[in-house]
Amino acid sequence: MTPTPTPQNGAAGRFGVELDRAPAPSATVLVRGARLLDPRHGLDRRADLLVREGRVAEIGDGLAAPGGAEVVDADGLQAFPAFVDPHVHLRTPGREDEEDLDSGTRAAAAGGFCAILAQPNTSPPVDSAPVLRSLREHARAEARIPIGFVGTITVGQRGEQLTEMADLSAAGAVAFTDDGLPVRSAGVMRQALQYQRLAGRPLALHEEDPSLSGEGVMHEGAVSALLGLAGIPSVSESTIVARDCALAAYEDGQIHVQHVSARETVEVIERARAAGTRVTSEATPHHLLLTDEAVRSLDTNLKMNPPLRAERDRQALIEGLRSGVIDCVATDHAPHAREEKEEPFELAPMGVTGLETAFAVLHTGLVLPGIIDLAMLVERMTAGGEPFGIPAPSLAPGSAADLCLVDLDAEWGVGEAGYESRSANCAFDGHGLTGRVRMTIAGGAVAYRERSFALGAVA
């Protein structure tokens, strides 16, 4: 039996699942002279691209601007399909001081994202249809780019009782996750997988064994030994991923492993996929670029869960991204208030922001040194919705306009000009990066324009 996602109420969104955003005027924009790169469609050439009333209308040379069109001189810029982030914490409801739907989607758009999935570990958590409906209504008033909302697997994320997943699904939940916490009990996880046949949405899993993670605050290894910090061993993640892959295979369920951090986990997923298990996965820019060596500084902006791991793990993640065992990039954007992060490392909360830096970090750290090529990065950054039935954005004529314009040569310092996010706990704060998003069109409307990027002439 194949669980096919089918929204039960409301109009199915253009993605087949329902995402929400505030009303915005459909863009009519002529992007002139950008390099158009859409690896899925074999598109890689310098040309003009016309967006008319929110859809990609035409690609060609010397296109004429229709009346009222904004003309963007994109000479020297790249136009990519915009990115999709399956893992974002918008802190709403409950901690709007850290992020709200407006600031979070502004940060996403500034990073070139055209759609994000909001995690449900809010206060209260998104564990019932009324909470979800209220959030969606909120998003339809405030969100600058489309948001898909994820519901929790268990009530209150307590890992005991399944939420009303069918009701949540009918109310528009894109997926289910207890993110922030693992589903501790194998029995409850099995029931969630069984129930997936009814509720019909993927389970996105934060994988760790609390009995192995213990009081850990960083990766267990030489650096934790030196610092005297309790470690979270790699096997805390990989053993539970192995458990859940086995359960998903047994129940023919679909799971998505969130923020893969350990080499052993990549190996487990690779074996499970080879055996036909329906498991997808994501990795974050910070796990792809940083290791526990950086934690020697005890900078609380490097504290997150799962933790930054060892170089061997990082290399395995990169290899997984290359081979496709890791399907997509996710930021796990997790804003925290300044006073919470200005505490000793052990007391500070886990989580770092990353929406605004994701592309530039990976471009600087992986593409420029030749570790992966630009097309692959664009492919992996646009693939984040696919495990959830959200097709990757496309530059092909006829598609909804979801694209970003990027200056690959622009150099900038992270945090120097502040952040669009309401929080500043970025793992890459102070880093110098190369590559900057100048403009983002999401769901057919202009969602972001860099301040220094001049408004185009109107034809």
Place this chain on the structure above:
Amino acid sequence: MRRHLLSVDDLSREDIERILRRAESFAEVSGREIKKVPTLRGRTVINLFYEASTRTSSSFELAAKRLSADLVSVKSSGSAVEKGESLKDTVQTLSAYDPAAIVIRSPQAGAAALVARWTRASVINAGDGKHEHPTQALLDLYTLKRRAGSLEGLRVWIVGDVLHSRVARSNILAFTRMGCGVTVCGPPTLIPRGIESLGCEVRYTLDELGKADAVYALRMQRERMTGSFVPSLREYAAQYQIDCRRLGPSQLLMHPGPVNRGVELAAEVIDSPQALITEQVESGVVVRMAVLYELLAGGGAPSPVRAPETEAPQPA
């Protein structure tokens, strides 16, 4: 030497040797009837202790007073910390008094380094979580050197709960920096993975303890004795207790205190002439005087003891 003492890693071998020499000169002062020198007269030292401490806090207090500094001791209980004041706000408040040094003991790793970011004072780490306790390591070096003559080539075994011990971490770094060979030994559940990267060897039994010139027993905290770290106190003592059968007559014994008699150490070795435990406590004051002196009076300043024409130790 840097402005702060946050980690043994901040100290070169030369820095350590200079501090130990300075401590020796202060030992002479401590032998006098009036034990004060005027070096830090008019300057303020703040002791900020977020954890219970007898030895470290009292020896820092004595060290500051013997250098004629004004001393303020702040303990977490009875202070605004109890009202929920953050570390940052507490430090900024205390910094408003323009102290020359803040001595900080905290249950969290990295607390001293954070404090150093928030104050203009010199910061001395008096223990940060399970991370480091650099002045303990310095006084241990001082004590062992006085008894053994030289540290170079000494074989030191550190025995016990290495996982939860800041003393172990600082001492591994300090002993290896001074040319000692360090072996850590304890139950496999209490030896952190990756500890070899600090430059020590790892053993899980005391079978080869005879190779040690000095045995450094760690305090076994009572809360670790139950639960899953060790099956029982009885088994721990049977495997790791240092007693007169295990400690050879030429081996020295150290312990940071307070001792659990009958757990990590048998009573007979605590009271034996090989034990340096009381000397360690005595060394605490002069070594902490030397650290305060190095940080506040400047490494290049003349010795307060040997250069009487400039800063002669005088009754204060």
